[in-house]
Amino acid sequence: MLQQSTQLDRLYHALADGGRRAMLDRLIKGPASVSELAEPLDMTLSAVVQHLKVLEESGLVRTEKVGRVRTCRVEPKALSMAEKWINQRRGLWERRFDRLGDLLATLPDDEQGKETKS
Template sequence: MAKHDPDLDLLFTALGDPTRRAILSRLARGPASVSELAAPHDMALPSFLGHLKKLEDAGLIATAKSGRVRTCTLLPWALRPARNWLDEQKAVWEERLDQFDDYVMQLMKERQHGPGSED
């Protein structure tokens, strides 16, 4: 049975939106103010703040307020659980494909030499 990780759900939900991925891409270059992050996006500020909240809830960004300016910072280690999950899935599928390849090779050998023959 598959393990259910609510934190992983939050992470993938946050990554599932192109606006939020664009924000993360921008923050990968360094911290930025909310107004700087919002500028390229054609949406009302409350909607944009909703995107930031989802990123913050998922642990992908941190925000800090200095005076009237709120600055966002990427927390790159927060992507590690998603990376680990993807690596696990890759290993499972590579093993399955290797088993399938072995099966196909066995079928081909049997067609060439007949069932039960040894090489």
């Protein structure tokens, strides 16, 4: 459980930065070299490499070095953990709202619209 929590923290940390999300958006279109990822961004190549490290640690990106070129690929399976976490909470809140709706439906009509007077 702790390892899953740590991985989820890394995933959300990676997604918290706009530059890293821009890199992911680019990689969704297909693999790219580090320099191709850096081209449209307003940051140094060194900063791009640091951001890629965060993306790799989160599991969202995989890189491979062939010769002098490091190619990056997106790992869409990494998002399944975040999706599962969100869906679990969504289900919980939907059930709570359903119970609240059921409770409100049992109140007399004059109680539902009643405002408190000071």
